[in-house]
Amino acid sequence: MRSYLIVAAAAALLAGCGDGAGGGAGAQRDTVWVAGSSTVFPFTTRVAENFAQRSGGVAPRVESLGTGGGIAAFCAGVGQQTPDIANASRRMKASEFDQCVANGVTDIIEIMIGYDGIVIATARDGADFAFTGGDLYLALANEVPGGGGFVANPNARWDQVRAGLPAQRIQVYGPPPTSGTRDSWLELGMAHSAEAVPQMAALAASDPDRFETLSHTLREDSAWIDAGENDNAIVQTLTRTPGALGVFGFSFLEQNRDVVKAASIDGVAPTVETIASGEYPISRSMFIYVKKAHIGVIPNLEQFVAEYVSENSMGRGGYLQDRGLIPLMPDAFAAQREVVASQTIMTRPED
Numbered sequence: 001m002r003s004y005l006i007v008a009a010a011a012a013l014l015a016g017c018g019d020g021a022g023g024g025a026g027a028q029r030d031t032v033w034v035a036g037s038s039t040v041f042p043f044t045t046r047v048a049e050n051f052a053q054r055s056g057g058v059a060p061r062v063e064s065l066g067t068g069g070g071i072a073a074f075c076a077g078v079g080q081q082t083p084d085i086a087n088a089s090r091r092m093k094a095s096e097f098d099q100c101v102a103n104g105v106t107d108i109i110e111i112m113i114g115y116d117g118i119v120i121a122t123a124r125d126g127a128d129f130a131f132t133g134g135d136l137y138l139a140l141a142n143e144v145p146g147g148g149g150f151v152a153n154p155n156a157r158w159d160q161v162r163a164g165l166p167a168q169r170i171q172v173y174g175p176p177p178t179s180g181t182r183d184s185w186l187e188l189g190m191a192h193s194a195e196a197v198p199q200m201a202a203l204a205a206s207d208p209d210r211f212e213t214l215s216h217t218l219r220e221d222s223a224w225i226d227a228g229e230n231d232n233a234i235v236q237t238l239t240r241t242p243g244a245l246g247v248f249g250f251s252f253l254e255q256n257r258d259v260v261k262a263a264s265i266d267g268v269a270p271t272v273e274t275i276a277s278g279e280y281p282i283s284r285s286m287f288i289y290v291k292k293a294h295i296g297v298i299p300n301l302e303q304f305v306a307e308y309v310s311e312n313s314m315g316r317g318g319y320l321q322d323r324g325l326i327p328l329m330p331d332a333f334a335a336q337r338e339v340v341a342s343q344t345i346m347t348r349p350e351d
Helices: 002-015 041-055 067-074 094-102 135-140 180-194 198-206 208-216 231-240 250-255 272-277 301-308 330-342
Strands: 033-036 061-064 085-088 108-123 143-146 149-152 172-174 224-226 245-249 260-262 283-291
Touching (some): 033 041, 033 067, 041 061, 041 085, 041 301, 067 085, 067 094, 067 180, 067 283, 108 180, 108 231, 108 250, 108 272, 108 301, 108 330, 135 180, 172 180, 172 231, 180 245, 180 283, 231 250, 245 250, 283 301
Parallel strands (some): 033 061, 172 224, 172 245
Antiparallel strands (some): 085 283, 108 283
């Protein structure tokens, strides 16, 4: 009786929260709603398609807003006008968690779905790139060491960054600030590269905040170009723009190997094996976040999440691996399935 009353109260709350997908004011939304990362988007879309086929119902609504945009929408409150699930290509930040709590989203289930790597790629018929040390920072940071301090980045061609790199214009298309891929690129790509530059390594020890600012601030002179949330659009741009490079998730490389190729980083090429092991430097975990208050209220939400973490989906050899997802190791996979089964609530992230 108590559980029935809880579900009934939650249903009344959601129904009273205004317009939502699938209905007008006061109408109950009858479709699962997912929003967030462009990298996780194709995985969630595939689960949605399979779920609809298996259940015979309407496929969940999946939107590509970027990790930041998806989490912001998810954290806006509880109710049918907010997403049930946020896709994220990085872990939720403490500040985002706090915003969720401030808006009444207090019970969140965090599910790691697998791994991905961030690649820097060019057209299949373009020059080969093998980045190492400080190459990425020295090419793409807004300011670099010079004149006894830091100066506006003067490098116009890759061979000016380091002899041996192609003698072509630095022109890199990548994700915008709202993207989780952008966050991971800055932390795992740019900052990692900056640590190989002696002046920056010294700054990291003496002034970590200044180091982060310099290593995370990209050029604004068309050497780096924000290309929106659609990673497929970046791939298409590379095929039409000779000499250009692009930054996007490994899954898009896997789907487009006939037209693009990836650079190596510190001698390691991005592969399923090097990303799963962490050997490839720009590797990351991917997540979905589920609003527990919507479970049992939004039709099919619990069943959709169960499909997501099924052996057939996330397991080794599952259909998401065919899409480019790098699956969790068996123990980690079992742990995530237990999180879903027990509806374990996440704790506040450390940072």
